[in-house]
Amino acid sequence: MDVSQPSNGIASTLSSGGVALGLLDNTYSPTTVEFCGDLGLDFVWLDLEHGGPDPWDAGELEALLRAGERTGIDLLVRLPDTDPTLVRKALDCGVRTVFLPRVETADEVRTAVEAARFRYDGGPGKRGLGAPRARRWGLADDYVETEDRETLVGTTIETAAAVENLDEILAVPELGFVFVGPLDLSVSLGHPGELDHPDVREAVETVRSAAVEAGVPVGGLGFGMDDVNQKVDDGYQLLHLGSTTGALQQSVEGWLDAYEGER
Numbered sequence: 654m655d656v657s658q659p660s661n662g663i664a665s666t667l668s669s670g671g672v673a674l675g676l677l678d679n680t681y682s683p684t685t686v687e688f689c690g691d692l693g694l695d696f697v698w699l700d701l702e703h704g705g706p707d708p709w710d711a712g713e714l715e716a717l718l719r720a721g722e723r724t725g726i727d728l729l730v731r732l733p734d735t736d737p738t739l740v741r742k743a744l745d746c747g748v749r750t751v752f753l754p755r756v757e758t759a760d761e762v763r764t765a766v767e768a769a770r771f772r773y774d775g776g777p778g779k780r781g782l783g784a785p786r787a788r789r790w791g792l793a794d795d796y797v798e799t800e801d802r803e804t805l806v807g808t809t810i811e812t813a814a815a816v817e818n819l820d821e822i823l824a825v826p827e828l829g830f831v832f833v834g835p836l837d838l839s840v841s842l843g844h845p846g847e848l849d850h851p852d853v854r855e856a857v858e859t860v861r862s863a864a865v866e867a868g869v870p871v872g873g874l875g876f877g878m879d880d881v882n883q884k885v886d887d888g889y890q891l892l893h894l895g896s897t898t899g900a901l902q903q904s905v906e907g908w909l910d911a912y913e914g915e916r
Contacts, residue, residue, distance in 0.1 A: 656792040661749040661803040662727045663696055667830060667870040667890050674881075675729060677896040681705040681713075683720035685897055690724025697726055698893055702733040702754045709739070711746050715786060718747045729891075731809070735761050737768030737779065744769055744804060745785035752807035752832055757814035759821035766806045766827050771797045774826040805829035807872070807891075810860045811837035819860060823867040830870040830891055833860045861887060 666673045675696035678685050681704070686697045699705060699717060706713035708730075721728050727750060732739055735753045743751055751769070756762050770778030780800070784791035787800065806827075810816060811834025823831065835848050835857050844850040857873075864871040865888040872891030875881035881892050909916075 656789040656794065658789070658793050658796075658799050658803070659722065659725075661805060662725075663729065663750045663891070664803055664805045664829070666695065667805070671890065672885055673727075673891050674894055675892070676900075677893050679704060680897045681717070682897075683716050686717055686720040686726065686728070687723050690721060690726030694726060694894075696729045696750075697721065698729045698731070700731045702731050708732055708743060711742075711786075714743070714746050714748070735765050737764055740765050740768045740806070741779075741781055744780065744800070745783065745787050747786045749803055750805040750807070750829070752809060752830070754809055755812060755815075755837070756808045756810075756822070757812055758818055759825050762808050762822050762825045762828060765808075766825060766829075769804050769806045770827065771801055807832055807870075809834045809837075811835075812841040813838075813856070814841075816856050816859055819863050820867075823863060823869050828869055830872055831860065831864050832872040832891065833857055833874075835874065861889070864888075 663673050673695040675694050675698050676689055677698040677700060679700070681699065689697050701708045708714060718728060728748060730743060730748045730751050731754060732743060732751055733754060735756060740751060753762065753765055767773045768779045771780050771782065772778050788796045793799070807830035808822065808828065809832045810819065815822065835853060838856050839845055839847055839850065839853045842852045842856060844853055847853060861871055870890040871888060873884060873889050875884065875892045875894050881894060884892055
């Protein structure tokens with residue numbers, strides 16, 4: 654008995670030159686993930702670096718994955734570390750798109766990408782061949798070929814060192830995308846929170862332009878829809894529209910502002 658595996662919508666969109674739009678779910682709720690699929694978003698971003706469940710806890714991660722599978726929405730999972738063992742663990746749980754935090758060298762990125770592949774850069778990869786959930790416990794058809802085709806590993810560029818080593822990082826074989834992290838970049842450059850500081854803006858533009866020139870998809874944060882639309886015009890292909898709590902805040906504050914009675 655063979656079980657077919659779903660395709661990775663994010664990977665398909667990026668490879669075709671399209672744009673994937675998503676929401677950061679900082680409630681880490683399967684209900685929210687499922688609902689986002691019904692709303693028509695392309696992905697839900699689960700940031701396991703700054704919050705959420707322990708990525709080593711397969712049960713919690715699998716519940717979020719099942720919610721996404723229920724409505725056909727992809728999960729974009731940022732891991733808290735570049736440890737190749739953690740990359741393999743997330744993928745074996747069924748995650749298809751992971752991205753790495755706070756990388757500084759091409760070697761770090763290559764090690765993580767290699768850990769996600771059965772075959773890599775013309776030779777053997779370093780992903781383990783077992784029968785986990787990703788393989789449907791041994792029932793999946795063409796598991797090796799499908800996983801190597803559908804798995805996407807990207808990295809955040811969010812430190813001054815990563816910007817300095819950008820050309821080498823972009824040259825890592827089979828790198829899926831780079832994601833610009835302006836907030837941590839502002840800290841690394843000595844201007845915490847000053848996203849409009851010339852040094853921060855210059856670093857962000859350096860990453861964007863180099864990625865576009867290298868043919869590596871670039872992702873980033875959207876600060877309002879005018880900014881999202883401008884970023885699409887500038888070549889961004891993976892964009893966060895906002896967060897669960899941000900959307901809730903906007904709605905609740907609007908209701909309270911419109912309320913005409915006494916409180």
